[in-house]
Amino acid sequence: MEISVATPAGRVAGRRHGDVDHFLGIPYAAAPVGAFRLRSPRPAPHWTGTLPADRIGPAAPQHLAGSQTWLNEPIARMDENCLTLNVWAPADARDAPVLVWFHGGATRNGHGGAAACDGFRLAREHGIVVVTVTYRLGPLGGLAHPDLADPDTGTCANWGMQDKIASLRWVRESIAGFGGDPGKVTIAGQSSGAANVVLIAQNPGCRELFCGVIAQSPPLFQPPMFVGLDEAAEYTEAVAAALGTSVAGLRDLDGADLVRREVALLRDADFARRFPRPRTAPTLDGRLVHAWPYDGVMADVPLLIGFTRDEAKFWYDLALPDGTRLSALTPPEPGAPFDAALARLVVLHYPFEPSPSPAAILAGYRAAMPDAGSDALWLAIYSDLVFRAPIWRYAARHAQRGSPAFLYDFAWPLAVTGGTPHAACVPFVFGTHLHPHLAPKIGADPEAAASAMMAAWAAFVRDGMPATPTFEWPRLNPELPAGDAKAMSIGRDGMLFGPLHGAARLASWLAMGISDGAD
Numbered sequence: 001m002e003i004s005v006a007t008p009a010g011r012v013a014g015r016r017h018g019d020v021d022h023f024l025g026i027p028y029a030a031a032p033v034g035a036f037r038l039r040s041p042r043p044a045p046h047w048t049g050t051l052p053a054d055r056i057g058p059a060a061p062q063h064l065a066g067s068q069t070w071l072n073e074p075i076a077r078m079d080e081n082c083l084t085l086n087v088w089a090p091a092d093a094r095d096a097p098v099l100v101w102f103h104g105g106a107t108r109n110g111h112g113g114a115a116a117c118d119g120f121r122l123a124r125e126h127g128i129v130v131v132t133v134t135y136r137l138g139p140l141g142g143l144a145h146p147d148l149a150d151p152d153t154g155t156c157a158n159w160g161m162q163d164k165i166a167s168l169r170w171v172r173e174s175i176a177g178f179g180g181d182p183g184k185v186t187i188a189g190q191s192s193g194a195a196n197v198v199l200i201a202q203n204p205g206c207r208e209l210f211c212g213v214i215a216q217s218p219p220l221f222q223p224p225m226f227v228g229l230d231e232a233a234e235y236t237e238a239v240a241a242a243l244g245t246s247v248a249g250l251r252d253l254d255g256a257d258l259v260r261r262e263v264a265l266l267r268d269a270d271f272a273r274r275f276p277r278p279r280t281a282p283t284l285d286g287r288l289v290h291a292w293p294y295d296g297v298m299a300d301v302p303l304l305i306g307f308t309r310d311e312a313k314f315w316y317d318l319a320l321p322d323g324t325r326l327s328a329l330t331p332p333e334p335g336a337p338f339d340a341a342l343a344r345l346v347v348l349h350y351p352f353e354p355s356p357s358p359a360a361i362l363a364g365y366r367a368a369m370p371d372a373g374s375d376a377l378w379l380a381i382y383s384d385l386v387f388r389a390p391i392w393r394y395a396a397r398h399a400q401r402g403s404p405a406f407l408y409d410f411a412w413p414l415a416v417t418g419g420t421p422h423a424a425c426v427p428f429v430f431g432t433h434l435h436p437h438l439a440p441k442i443g444a445d446p447e448a449a450a451s452a453m454m455a456a457w458a459a460f461v462r463d464g465m466p467a468t469p470t471f472e473w474p475r476l477n478p479e480l481p482a483g484d485a486k487a488m489s490i491g492r493d494g495m496l497f498g499p500l501h502g503a504a505r506l507a508s509w510l511a512m513g514i515s516d517g518a519d
Contacts, residue, residue: 005177007174009043009046010048010051012026014087019124020120021089022054022086023087025055025057025086028044031081032163037080037251038148038159038250039251040152040155056113057077057112058082059078060080060134060135060136060137061078061255062078063109067314067315067327068106070441071438072105073114082136083134086119087129087178088122088123088130089130090129090179092179094179096181097180097181098185099130099214099457100167100185101189102164103189104217104426106192107192108137116432116437117430121430125458126454126458127458131171135163135167138263139259139278142160142283143232144156144229144232146233148247157283158282160196168206168209168210184462185212186461187200189215191423194215195215195218197218199282199289202289202297202299203289210299210301212461215304216426217307217425220351221351222350224348225349226281227281228284229285242265243265295351298403300401300403303395304406304408304457305391305395305406305408306409307410308411308422308424310420311383312378312379312422313379314327315382316330316331316379317375317379323416331375341378343358345382349386361381395407397478399477404464406466407487408488409487409488410425410490412428412490412491412492414443415442420491425453428449428450433447448494449491449492455468456468466488472497473495474486484499486499486500487500
């Protein structure tokens with residue numbers, strides 16, 4: 001059954017199926033091509049008649065490979081004209097709460113139409129409107145330089161984040177026509193999508209766009225993983241010079257070609273020595289981003305935040321059911337290589353004071369995990385130091401200011417790989433675990449865990465609390481030290497609220513010097 005809705009730019013026609021209205025590929029901004037390339041998003045131009053909205057829009061140009069293919073199936077279409085979103089709404093919804101989802105992928109991969117984040121089940125079973133968003137990635141979404149300053153907005157960075165904000169403004173103006181409540185919007189994301197959600201929630205200019213935040217495994221990094229404008233500008237200048245143009249001249253290059261050529265540069269040994277990682281992540285530009293998450297202040301709204309049990313496996317130990325290895329990295333060898341890698345890890349990823357002693361961290365893990373080999377120690381340390389400890393601390397700081405914070409530990413053991421790597425939570429939130437691209441990797445009997453997780457997330461979107469009729473989910477107590485902190489564990493045993501997993505993990509956190517509460 002076809003159904004149409006009026007938006008500020010014109011009418012769109014979707015399809016009603018299974019008591020859910022599907023509107024796919026709706027433009028929320030003008031195509032960021034030509035004169036609009038590497039500029040702030042503009043409102044979508046008006047159209048006459050009714051625009052078909054029955055097909056997922058193209059993904060942003062990208063190079064999808066390795067661990068990123070675990071969650072993302074092969075992409076059918078990529079195009080620079082990618083600023084579209086998808087809406088799933090219960091049939092005849094009125095003033096329903098809204099979930100807006102921003103995908104992860106290191107700001108370089110993924111799209112809002114991926115099978116893992118299909119909003120059908122959340123809309124049908126839980127009565128919420130689900131919006132998923134596609135936005136610019138890689139150099140098109142992240143190159144930054146004063147010479148790229150938009151003449152209308154004055155911004156010169158964070159194009160992909162500006163796309164996300166533009167989509168939220170579209171939701172505020174348009175979602176009522178789809179049965180959603182524009183005053184009841186929760187912004188959510190995983191990985192880089194979650195990091196962007198946190199940064200948007202720290203921006204006072206965005207405060208009217210949301211009433212709650214869900215951040216799944218956000219990388220709460222510091223420089224040089226995230227960069228300031230000077231560092232981003234240096235990278236942009238180097239890319240432009242290598243491509244034989246000026247910084248301003250980057251706007252004249254075909255977008256897909258720019259993405260391909262930047263990927264090739266990152267594989268060039270000389271360029272990679274100067275820039276071991278692309279500087280296209282969020283940029284501290286002083287306009288959209290004023291502070292990094294470790295010392296920024298989020299809006300006073302409910303926060304649902306957490307991590308997977310074994311985040312590091314995504315980068316070090318991820319495989320397909322046929323044994324194909326996806327992870328690009330290997331743990332360091334024992335001895336001096338391990339010690340040097342741990343020291344680098346602390347410098348790169350741990351922003352809080354006091355800075356933990358690498359020797360103390362390693363001693364704590366060895367004492368608590370006496371039977372673990374070097375690889376297992378590295379994976380545990382990486383998971384805690386890069387994700388779990390900073391996320392716990394961010395949640396505790398939010399709660400300490402009197403705002404509701406709810407912490408989870410997702411612990412579903414995957415088939416083949418075992419453990420619970422980064423990104424494994426996403427199919428459970430959307431109930432897409434039976435999709436052919438995902439089911440063999442997730443393993444048997446995930447429905448109960450997925451149903452419980454969907455219900456909790458939907459309850460948070462409705463009421464700002466992730467409790468359901470079958471269990472209570474208490475707020476995070478910011479007065480408890482890390483060693484006594486509690487979270488909702490989600491795994492094969494269902495949802496259980498209790499101490500964070502593992503004496504080894506807690507001992508390691510004590511070694512990191514964060515045992516005395518949030519701040």
